Amino acid sequence: MSTTRGRTALAAVGQEQHDDTSALLGAAAHHGGEKSPQRDGETPLRDLLGDHVLDLLLERSRDGAGGLRLTGQGSMLGELVKAVLERALEAELSAHLGYGKHEVAGHGSGNSRNGRIGKTVQTGVGPVRLSVPRDRAGTFEPMLVPRRAGRVSGGLDDMIISLYAHGMSVRDIQHHLRQIYEVELSHEAISNITDAVLEEVRAWQARPLETVYPVVFLDAIVVKVRDNHSVQAKPAYLAIGIDADGDKHVLGIWLAKTPLDTATAGESARFWTSVMTDLRNRGVRDILIACTDGLNGFEDAIHHAFPHTIVQACVVHLIRNALRPVARRDRATLAAELKKIYTAPSEQAAFDALTDFTASTWGQRYPQAARVFETAWNRFTPFFAFSPAVRKLFYTTNSIESLNYQLRKVTKARGHFPGDDAVVKLLWLAIINIEDKRARERAITKEKTGKIKNSPSTARLIEGQRTIGWREALIELDIAYPGRIR
Structure with a gap:
């Protein structure tokens, strides 16, 4: 999915119907001998309506207190929508019959106009009462306002999807619209x-992917989903891949299925095998480095699908796990001691620092802190093979965690989801919404300063964010893994 397509996804719902209707109205105007309406931007709406019409609309839209009632039934915008829709319906009927109203071409045609029928539809400005024209043969099927449709798609649909993407539940959306x-x-x-x-x-979710991803980050957010007739906490995993050009892409969203004989959905070799199979089926043939937070069953699964992939443990997660049982008053001091391990210039120096820490007073007081690094040593040390500048690009999953932080703000308002599809739908809409918001921020920054600011608040997380310092990283990766990147 391209970036442009992603950013316009929220506004695109109902566009196909809108385009078909526009074409139909054009045909109706041609058949009816009417002039086609001028395109938006050529003539201001105020000039088209005139001050007299606007004054009448203003007068009719005032409430008892003298204020303006802009939305809702009988409002100014409601009256305008009603007039436009009824005019469009008349044009649709003219196109259907093949002649305009009062034209002699309709004499003896076998079908003609047959009055109107009242119908209330929901629109983006509230309910609107329409007079829908009918034909005598009963064959007229309005496209703009279908017979059994209770709403006009377009603006209202876009509004509902936008509210949903911002984390509002269906009940909250109902209340807001009401x-x-x-x-x-x-x-x-x-x-x-x-x-x-x-x-x-x-x-x-099924789109083709790049053949090679030098670096892939995986992390999860926990959501509550109804599965096997009970509400369970399930991890929803996201993957961000950096391609050979240094651009970041969200590769997919996966939820673990709950086996019928278990009570919870969690990580397993079977689940991760299905994820790796999905990536291979979509075209991925090699991953150089996969950075995770120690997912159960992940390492065996990725080595089965991609035998030469190096698994890098997220250093930030290791530090958190090491500090978890530490008393609050000792955390700052202990964190400074642990920093000597993961900022060491080489793997051997890191091993020496860990040995010194284990033998120190702090290591004796909190032996589990050293044990965290000892247990994950083979997954902790791969990033020492690179220069400090390149290490920063993949030694932690912070790139994906910043995205997950935004997604948690959207999902936390939900009690639970009715199913896995509802989770994926909301996360995808939220991702698109986040990218759209940050794209606007980048545009404002560029307009003010003439250049794009690269910061966590404006970084593009979805499609095409360029990794800073990628050229140097690519050189080192190509030396470390010759012939695998290109």
């Missing part, structure tokens, strides 16, 4: 609107 726009939509209707993006989510 309170602000006086729109009544059922739980099923809102779910159907958000489900409209599932097809694009599945296409994104």
Whole structure:
């Protein structure tokens, strides 16, 4: 999925129907002998309506206190939407019949206009009462406002999907629409609107990937999902890969399935084998370095799929695990001692620092801190083969954790999800929303300063973020793993 496609995903729902309707209206205007409306931007709407019409709209939109009622039934925007929709429906009927209203071409045609029928539809500005035209043969099927549809897609659908992507539950969206726009939509209707993006989510999940990823980061956020008739805490795993050009991409979202004979969903060799198989099926043939936080069953699975991959333990996670049982008053001092291990100039120097720490007073007081590094030693040391500048690129999963931090803000408001698809749908929408927000921040920064600021708050996490210092890293990786990158 390209970056542009991702950023426009929220606004694209219902666009196909809008385009078809626009084409139909153009045809209707042609058949009816009417002039095509001028495109937006050529003539301001105020000039088209005129001050007299605007004054009338203002007068009709005032409430009892003299204020303006802009949305809801009978409001200014509601009246405008009603007029535009009814005009469009008339154009659709003209296109269907093949002649305009009151034209002699309709005499003896076998079908003609047959009055109107009232119908209330929900729109982005609230409920609107329409007069829908009918034909005598009963063959007219409006595309803009279908017979059994209770809403006009487009702006309202986009609003619902945007609210959903920001973490609002279906019940919260119902309340918001009712309170602000006086729109009544059922739980099923809102779910159907958000489900409209599932097809694009599945296409994104199955899209082809690069053949080689020099570095891949994996991490998880925990969500509550209904599975096997009970609500369980399940990890949702995300992977960010750096390709040969140094661009970062979210490779996918995976949730562990709960076996029927177990009570919880967790990490397992079987699950990670399925993830690695998915990556291979989508075109990945080699991963040089995979940085994780010590996932159960992961190492065996990735070596089965990619035998030459080096697994790098996330150093930040190791430090956290080492400090977890340490008294709060001692953490700063102990962290300074542990820093001598992971900032050592070489693997041997790191081993000597660990030995000194184990024999020290702090090591005797907190032996489990040293044990964390001893247990993960083979996964902890690979990054020592590179220069300090290159080590910073892959010795920690912070690149993906910053994304997960944003995603947790969206998921924490949910009690639980009805299924795995609902989790993937929300996470994907949230990822797109995060990228869209940061793209706007980058555009503002570029407009003010003339250059793009690279910082955690404006970094592109989704598609195409360029890894800083990648050229030097690529040279060292190519020397360490000759012939594997290109």
